[in-house]
Amino acid sequence: MLTPAAQVESVMEIDLELLDRLGVRALLLDLDNTLLAWNQHDLTEEVREWVELATGRGFRLCLVSNATPKRLGVQSRELGIPCVPSAQKPRRRALRKALRLLEVQPGQAAMVGDQVFTDVLAGNRLGLYTILVIPLHLKEQWWMKWVRQLEGLIIWWLQRSRNAWG
Numbered sequence: 329m330l331t332p333a334a335q336v337e338s339v340m341e342i343d344l345e346l347l348d349r350l351g352v353r354a355l356l357l358d359l360d361n362t363l364l365a366w367n368q369h370d371l372t373e374e375v376r377e378w379v380e381l382a383t384g385r386g387f388r389l390c391l392v393s394n395a396t397p398k399r400l401g402v403q404s405r406e407l408g409i410p411c412v413p414s415a416q417k418p419r420r421r422a423l424r425k426a427l428r429l430l431e432v433q434p435g436q437a438a439m440v441g442d443q444v445f446t447d448v449l450a451g452n453r454l455g456l457y458t459i460l461v462i463p464l465h466l467k468e469q470w471w472m473k474w475v476r477q478l479e480g481l482i483i484w485w486l487q488r489s490r491n492a493w494g
């Protein structure tokens with residue numbers, strides 16, 4: 329019940345071709361740490377493009393999140409896909425609602441999210457294909473690399489000034 333059918337680095341890595349072959353028509357998407365890093369309000373260009381790609385390939389998308397209607401509504405309008413807010417995952421009610429909205433059966437849908445105890449559990453309980461995404465907040469090393477480079481530059485500059493001033 330807690331084991332996802334697939335695990336990916338990010339939504340961009342989801343094998344849409346495989347889902348197609350498995351008969352998956354719809355993707356229920358978690359928001360926080362799946363499409364959006366916890367400390368960010370704006371969706372990245374990459375995520376927007378991926379949503380367009382998936383939609384263009386005929387997948388029906390829906391945001392299913394424990395977030396408030398107001399917060400989720402913003403992202404839903406932004407991406408042009410429907411949403412089910414206040415989902416209370418791992419309860420199944422919100423997922424059922426999303427399936428009704430997208431007019432698909434549980435066997436034709438995948439739940440995509442970063443949490444085993446909410447997203448994966450809810451999806452598995454309902455018989456959806458479940459995809460676990462590595463939480464976005466664990467992937468901020470690129471930023472730390474940049475900070476370290478900057479730190480290196482400052483240290484170099486400090487040493488140089490010290491040398492210059494002897």
Ligand SMILES: [Mg+2]
Binds near residue numbers: 443
């Ligand atoms: Mg999440």
